[in-house]
Structures are given as C-alpha cells and as structure tokens.
Amino acid sequence: MTTAGVRATARIEARDDGRGGTSLPVLDGEGPLALRRIRGGGPEARVMLVGAMSGPLGGDRLAVEARVGTGARLRVGSAAATIALPGQAKGEARYAVRLDVAEGGELCWLPEQLISAGGSDLVVSSRIDLAAGARLVFREEQVLGRVGEEPGRLTSRLTVRRDGRALLDQELACGPGAPGGWDGPAVLAGHRALGQLVVVKPEFETDLPAARPLGEYAAITPLAGPAVLVTALAPDALLLRRVLDEALGELT
DSSP states (O other): OBTTBOEEEEEEEEEEOSSSSEEEEEEEOBTTEEEEEEOOOTTOEEEEEEEOSSOOOTTOEEEEEEEEOTTOEEEEEESSOEEEOOOSSOSOEEEEEEEEEOTTOEEEEEOOOEEEOTTOEEEEEEEEEEOTTOEEEEEEEEEESSTTOOOOEEEEEEEEEETTEEEEEEEEEESTTSOTTTTSTTTTTTOSEEEEEEEEOGGGGTOOOOOEEOSSSEEEEEOSSSEEEEEEEESSHHHHHHHHHHHHHHHO
16 A cells, blocks of 8 residues: 555456366465455355455555456456445546456356545446457446445446457446536436446357347447446436346346
C-alpha cells in the first residue's frame, strides 16, 4: 500500500489433474484480494474471492487473473459484494479482470454485485480470451449507489474474444461526469441495478438461442459465434439476480 492507493493482484490457475478432477497449482491472493478453495463436487474446482479490506478505494489498482487449462473446470465466486468507495487518495480506482480458457476448459465466473457508492470513481475492465472449444459462463452485476444515496462514477468495459476473434466489446459509463443520457430511457431508464450474462458453449454452433425479450427490461441476444448475451435492468439487486438466474437456467 502507498499514499497513491493499494496495488494488488490475485492469480488462479486451474489444470486437469489427470484423475477426472481439477487441480489449482496457482492460488495466490495479496492485499485486499484473498482466495480460498472451497469444497465442490465432481471434476470442478471452486474458488471464493474474499475481500480482506474495504475497497476498491480512490487510487487503488486491483486485478484478478484466472487461467483454465485444457480439460479443467473452474467456478469462481465471491463471499460478498464489492463496494467502490471514495477513499483518501485522489483519482480513480481501477479493477481489472483477465480470464483465459484453453481448449476443452470451462469457467463459471459468478461474483457478487459491484456497488458504486456515492463519491467513488471506479474503472472496471474485464477481458476474456477463449479457445475455440472453451466454455464460459460470465456474470456481471452492478448497483449504482447504496440505499438512499446517489451513485459514484462507474465506467465498465467487457471484451470477450474466442479463437482470436471478438465476440463482444462494449463499454458503459454511469454516474456524475458520465456522458449525458446515461440515466435516460435509451440507457438505464431510471433503474439502479444492471447486469449481463455471457454464455459460450460449443453446442450453440448448431442450436443458437434466438433473440427475445425476458420481460420488460431484459433480453437475450445471440452473438457472432456460439455465444449469447443476456442484458437486464432492475430497480434493485435482488430482482436483477432473479432475472439473470432464470436466464442462466434456460441457457445451461
């Protein structure tokens, strides 16, 4: 930790153990990013990201990296919501997620919500690289402000590439200082909880779900590959999770 904020990286590497399971030769967290292996069933390894400190705060630079090898299966969750806070250091905080899944590997990335507290300024970037035969479930949920509070500024970019080609590359900025109209009917329509779900699996090569609405403020959209994107808005985190869970049940 410095006067400019905390620098910390958590690293996970999952490999096929050759016995029908998944080993974790690398499970290394530092600073506020602690990693714990938890019990799971079958061939899947499960890891919990545990926040050991408040944050991210202004000036922090945090990153989580996960690599899933050929034939390995990894599920990553978090013990609680992540809350972006102003902090004492000036400037924005940055939180980077870097995920890599090899041929025949499978990654389920299912953390709890990210909450943008009033006065905070956070830039989140998620970059996912998949081999042609990789499988992915990636969930991202963001809540703008705590109860009775205006949100901080939140900028989020998600990039998904499969076999070197882009499946998805999008960015959204919300809160004070964001481009005008972010809270209007064409973007969030006054909602404070937003989320998305990306599902990639080889079976979609021949049976890709069609685009359709999921209620008034959610939709399934097929991507240019064996992948679909679910986007959803909701008045609160509980309803958002319910919508995304229902969509995930249909898609998996």
